[in-house]
Amino acid sequence: xxxxxxxxxxxxxxxxxxxxxxxxxxxxxxxxxxxxxxxxxxxxxxxxxxxxxxxxxxxxxxxxxxxxxxxxxxxxxxxxxxxxxxxxxxxxxxxxxxxxxxxxxxxxxxxxxxxxxxxxxxxx
Numbered sequence: 001x002x003x004x005x006x007x008x009x010x011x012x013x014x015x016x017x018x019x020x021x022x023x024x025x026x027x028x029x030x031x032x033x034x035x036x037x038x039x040x041x042x043x044x045x046x047x048x049x050x051x052x053x054x055x056x057x058x059x060x061x062x063x064x065x066x067x068x069x070x071x072x073x074x075x076x077x078x079x080x081x082x083x084x085x086x087x088x089x090x091x092x093x094x095x096x097x098x099x100x101x102x103x104x105x106x107x108x109x110x111x112x113x114x115x116x117x118x119x120x121x122x123x124x
Contacts, residue, residue, distance in 0.1 A: 026038055030080065031080055031120060034080040036114070041117060041118050044114035044117050047107065047115040048119060051104040051107060052115050061096045061098070068123060069124060080113075080116065084109075084112065088112050
């Protein structure tokens with residue numbers, strides 16, 4: 001019986017794998033004016049977990065927490081270009097402070113943009 005269920009699971013994974021792969025190549029609408037590939041969102045999730053989660057997971061220094069749409073409601077309408085620019089260059093506002101590249105100077109602008117897109121996508 002165990003062998004049969006293992007076979008079903010493996011068969012299901014093999015059948016569905018192309019769909020998961022295709023999803024990572026599709027464009028994902030992050031905001032009304034900003035699309036990214038699923039692959040970029042996956043990269044954004046990795047960067048978020050490595051470099052952004054400490055602040056954006058807890059709200060340290062006024063960082064909007066991922067998934068908290070009310071914390072993002074004033075930021076998202078400013079547009080992804082502004083959000084990415086502030087994330088790369090750093091930002092000090094009434095609600096908090098963000099160091100350039102979230103304090104990780106090794107990140108590329110593309111990686112910062114991917115992380116920003118990931119957070120916005122999950123916080124609308």
